[in-house]
Amino acid sequence: MPELPEVETISRGLAAVLESRTVERAFFKRPDIMRKGSIKRPGLSGCRIDTVERTGKNVVIRFDNSFSMVVNLGMSGRLVVRRRGEAYEEMKRKHVHAGLVFPDGMELVFYDPRRFGSILITRSRDIRRVLGIAEDPFQMKPREMQERLEGRSASIKALLLDQKIISGLGNIYADETLFDARIHPLTPGGTVATQARAILSSARKILKKAIAHGGTTFRDYRTHDGERGSFQNHLAVYGRTGEECKRCAAGIERILVAGRSTHFCPRCQELTKRRPASLRSGNERRR
DNA sequence: AGCTTCGCCTGCTTGC
């Protein structure tokens, strides 16, 4: 489940290994992993990798011929650099969907068993615009975040997961952010618009810490080296259903919000103010 | 348009 910290970790690792390398050839084995709007047959042979960076939850590899390869890892996707053919010793061949081969015998492999991931090749430099996603928590101004929340009746959890509102957060870090900000996940976005600054600052704090730990590995996520992250040992609520809240010792609860399992402390993140019925969403009932 | 649910996909876990 690569979210911003995991993708940042992968991108940094790849940047160190790939930047200034020349591509011998590229391969794309499964057409269905290519995102719609992607350039179909990009000429990547012989071009050089300028930079590897992160945009939202995407790894962006920029080439010197103005092409960019945008990789979304979905939830089980991995990008690993290995000696040619070696990737298959640890990963099933049928799940390797694309890759870049380099002249010195190394290759970058895109592996994704669940195939929720995708690849987009574009000539545009504005990746966020091509993907239709918003700034991430490090880029977004509190004022902008506030405007995006104002008048919204959807739960703050659903809005934090919406990459068009703010990018980079997934299920884990949305829960962790709301715990830190002491906001109940079912709170309608509009009612916490004025807390935009606090939400952003919580998100940044959590994300920074997670990046410092190399991200969170529950099962699938690995760095470009195949290493695990360690932030799962520092999570306050995610995956801790029934365990004690680290702040108040109440039992962490798990409910379904926006179709996602959602973890929170019922005491620290109380749904306090009663809002007008017109703002109340239909599924505030706990399931 | 806003909001919510669904379905894609595989592999691990749970329960009978």
Next chain:
DNA sequence: TGCAAGCAGGCGAAGC
């Protein structure tokens, strides 16, 4: 032990 059902979830599509 074996097998089916349940679950995980990013994201786009469909439905309300």
